[in-house]
Amino acid sequence: GQNIDQPTEMTATEGAIVQINCTYQTSGFNGLFWYQQHAGEAPTFLSYNVLDGLEEKGRFSSFLSRSKGYSYLLLKELQMKDSASYLCAVSLNYGGSQGNLIFGKGTKLSVKP
């Protein structure tokens, strides 16, 4: 079966750092995506990890450990506009589902002043 777990909600303070974790158990693995989704809007791409390690992109970084089935998204210098849901998604690599994504339920981040 396919399973992706991430916390349902998190709260952090403006200017702080927050880490959103994602663990997965899937049949086949190409890589792992993180998307940001503001309420009522479409998800927008943040990062894609294929190899183990940390990928840094401005205030956002994403880490992957394939052997542990674990990823995290790190947001630094939090801003109010970072209040959104963050979706973890695994890209599959088997059969007819090649490239298809399995999404976690998302983590709703609230940034407080």
Place this chain on the structure above:
Amino acid sequence: DGGITQSPKYLFRKEGQNVTLSCEQNLNHDAMYWYRQDPGQGLRLIYYSQIVNDFQKGDIAEGYSVSREKKESFPLTVTSAQKNPTAFYLCASSPPGAGFTDTQYFGPGTRLTVL
């Protein structure tokens, strides 16, 4: 201006009626996808198409149908057989790549409410 468009943004229908949701892209992407999003749930794959005139069922295809007659267009019909059609529907597309690992880009979504 390249992108993915979905129309309308809000759609209301009476129970028992079929309804078709539009999805158009001018990104020259080969692959297109339809997802459904419910409160507290992750995005769930309804149908996907990797090339024109071909499409595959996703995890929750029952009560839905699609067509892919043109590369740019992938309309989704929600039929009366879908037991709980009220949801936020998202269309996505991605370019072909080695192992189909390219990023999926999403349209703005259509919020369907069945009364």
